[in-house]
Amino acid sequence: MRSISFPVARALGVFLGLTSLSAAGPSTARAGRPAYPESPVHEVADTLHGHVLIDPYRWLENDTSAAVRQWTDSQNRFTRQYLDNFPGRAALAQRLRKVYELTVTSRPNLEGRTLFYSRRAGDQNQPIVHVRGPGERGPDRVLLDPNTLSSDGTVAVDWMYPSPDGALLAYGTSASGSEKSTLHVRRTDTAKDLPDAIPNTSFASVAWAPDGKSFLYTRHPARGEVPGGEEVFHAQVFEHRLCADPARDSLVYSGEGRPIQETRRVSTSADRRWVFLETSLDWAKNDLYARPAGSRGPFTPIAVGLDGETHADAWGGKLYLLSNVGAPRFHILTLDPVKPDLQSAKELIPEQQGVIESFRNAGGSLAVAVTEKAVSRVLLFELDGTLKKEIPLPALGSVDNLTGEPEAKAVYFSFASFVYPPAVYRYDLERGRLEPIETVSPGIDPADFETRQEWVTSKDGTRVPVFLVHKKGLAMDGNRPTLLTAYGGFNVSEQPSFNPSAIPWLEAGGVYADACLRGGGEFGRDWHEAGRLERKQNVFDDFAAAAEWLVSQGITRPERLAARGGSNGGLLVGAALTQRPELFGAIVCQVPLLDMIRYHRFSIARYWVPEYGSSEDPRQFDFLLAYSPYQNVHAGTRYPATLLTAAESDSRVAPLHARKMTALLQAKTGGDAPILIRIESKAGHGAGKPTAKRVEEAVDVLSFLMMQLGISPG
Known part of the structure; x- marks a missing residue:
């Protein structure tokens, strides 16, 4: 992507240029313009690499401020009043619940x-962990029901790691x-917990010892052990013996001298004879180490300092490495x-036509999951x-959690597609039969729909x-509401994945x-590299090209085309909103990154600098400023109807x-389309x-989209 320099005198809305600090109320409402709650302007000026940036809504960064709480409550009430007016809301809610x-x-x-697997049915708020065995076809029973851990269903199982003999399960809740x-x-x-309870284990990994009496695990520091705000970094590897005091767990890998945002993960080989340690400072690279299980000696470097990823397993006296070093598709x-x-x-x-995602030794066969043209194969x-052979799948779809054991008679995985809810499948290696x-x-009924690429x-x-997914036989008349x-x-x-909404x-x-x-990652390392750092604009161009194609092919028109994305996808649709507002009739921007000049200062976002870059770097500042949605809102531009969403307990974004984006869009849009949060x-x-x-969220999002694009529940 070209690097764009912005002189101090050039203004982007109210962000660049020399202006004095001031406080002002909302702009005067125009005819037809929604009467938004007040968002006072309190300008803060920053000078970065010779550029002066004015931020009118810096005060909205403060999560604990009473003013921010009042603003949030007012905005939520305004949004609630708007969305509750959708006539089809009750019918939509009924269908979504089903x-x-x-x-x-x-x-x-x-x-x-x-x-071990998770199962959710009916109105259960959280998936229940089930266990089947010992013996793959043994009785099925409930092991852990997180719905019993809170009255409102907001306590969840974040991750889980069974012991080598299947007798114990290490799991995390939040x-x-x-x-x-x-x-x-x-x-x-017994489905009963041992006394062990170890806090600060967000995104933990666990590597069990062969005897199941101890394990290595990753843990973050407690509040007060590191400077404030750094508790989400500094991951270290500890050894824990069952029923022992976690405060006395021995430190196995400290990461001393390494950047605080280095990630560390541990795992155990299929034969339980090796423990692997992976460290990484980049979403496209990692270092790999190994040591014998049960050893207290140092980890031996396996693949260190290489330009790519390398992951490992072991059995039969050999290490098996999955690597894209010199092989972009692994x-x-x-x-x-x-x-x-x-x-x-x-x-x-060797490297396949598609990307090798994972492999397992299952019953003496090597099961390999491959993504080819964005579709899974096994x-x-x-x-x-x-x-x-190739295992035939139910449809074009996606495979996750490929699992098996050398002594097992089957391979398991979860499968989903656009009109196929996720389900765990078992492939019998002796009979050659796949069944849920x-x-x-x-x-x-999948037969009611058609999917094509x-x-x-x-x-x-x-x-x-x-x-593209739609009803079978649906006529493309140039006016189809399209998401x-x-x-x-x-x-x-x-x-292809299942989205109930x-x-x-x-x-x-x-x-x-x-x-x-x-x-x-659909096409390997090169595809990833082509859409990060200074090449991030390619991603936005790809999205715009897809939108233009939907119009040019007579499927829809801009007024009936909506864009939806979350997290990094929220950044994507935020850029679509600011770069190509004329292409869309509605935008749903969920848990997004939008201020790319300051994003790295908050939460765990320092982990994402290798993907996006940082405004602290002069060269990276230029390309971040060129696309950062918050810094590219222009006064008077007619922005499409936009719904932004966020969550108060979000520990990622x-x-x-x-x-901030809501307040800015409400103040600066030149149109009357609603801007809601x-x-x-x-x-x-x-x-x-x-x-x-x-x-509840799906009802609100679909109500908003259907209102804007003129569609009623079927």
Whole structure:
């Protein structure tokens, strides 16, 4: 992306230029313009790399301020009054509740011939952890029901790691979507917890010892142990013995001398003989170390200082490495663990047409999950690398959580697609049969819909895939209400997945479009690199190209085209809003990053600097300023109807982004389309949100979209 320099005298709305600090009320309301709650202006001037930036709503960054609380309450009331006026709201809510009550199984994990998985059905707020075994076809029973941990369903299971024999489960819980986990250990035979409770284990990893009596785990410091605000960094590896005092856990890896935002993860090999340590300062690279399980010696470097990712497993006296160093779509290598010299590694499975995502030794076969043209495939290889067969999947869709064991007779994974709710499948290696672990009434007939993949040409000529979903036989008349979504970042692949809120949209005659943009992982390392740092504008160009294609192909028109994105996808639609407002009739911008000049100062955002860059760097400041949505709102521009959402307990993206952008858009838009914000209490970035809250949010989002695009529930 070209680097753009902004002279001090040039103004972008009220952000650049020499102005005095002042306080002012909202602009005078025009005919037809919503009477927004007051958002006082208190300008703060910053000088960065010779540029003066004026921030009129810096005060909205303060989460604990009484003024911010009053502003939030006023905005929520205003939004509530607006959305409650949608005539089809009751019917929409009824249909959404039915879709969200569909039975969903997910997160399979096979350990010690015992299958662990999550299941949610009916109006349960949180998925329940089930266990089946010992023996893969043993009785199924409830192991952990988080719905019993709070009266409102806001305590969630964040992560879980079974012991090698399947007798114990280490798991983390947190409240209100905060993801501030506390580690617990539960016996699978009695479904009772041991006394162990270890706080500060957000996003933890766990590597069990072979005997199941201890484990390595990652933990963050407690408040007061590091400077304020740094508690979300400084991850360290400790060893914990069951029923011992966590305060006396021995430190295994301190990371001393390393940047505080370095991530550390531990894992155990399939044969339980090795423990792996991965460290990373970049979303596209990591260092890999290993040591024998049970050893207290140092970790041996396996792949350190390389330009790419390398991950490991082990069995049969060999290390198996999944690496994209020199192979952008990954290949699988074998290596002698006694002399782990990468120069002597042998290629077992070469780079495929698609991206190799993961592999498992399952019953003496190598099960490999591959993403090809943004669609999942599961391949079975002999252990010598010879391709045996491909496991047929129910439809074009996505596979997650591939799991198996060398001594097992099956491989498990979760499968989902646009009109297929997530379900755990078991592939019998002896009979060659794929079937769900539970047969349930689907509630949706996939035959009523059609899914196809199209390709659009972006600004620089790059071809970008877009999935289209709609009712079977639906006529494309150039006037179809269409919802376009995407992500485009952090090497995350946008694949066919189940979004319950899309079902009422499709049933009402809408078109659902999902674009696979650069910055994601759909086509490997090069695709990711083409959409980050100074190349981030490519992502926005790809999205605009998808929107233009939907119009040019006679599917919709701008007034009936909406964009929706969350988190990094919220940044995406924020950029679409400011760069191409004429392309869209409505925008839904959820838990977004929007002030890219200051984002890295808040929450855990320092982890994201390798992906976005930092305004503290003069060169990176230029390209961040060029696209940062908050700094590119222009007074008098007619912005489309916009709904921003945020959550008070969000530990990833601070809600200040949505607050500041809402106030600015309300003040500066030259049109009468509504600018609304929905700020949720007792909720976070999305993980662990109870079903009741998911339904409430979906009703609001779809009510807003249907109101703007002129569509009624089917």
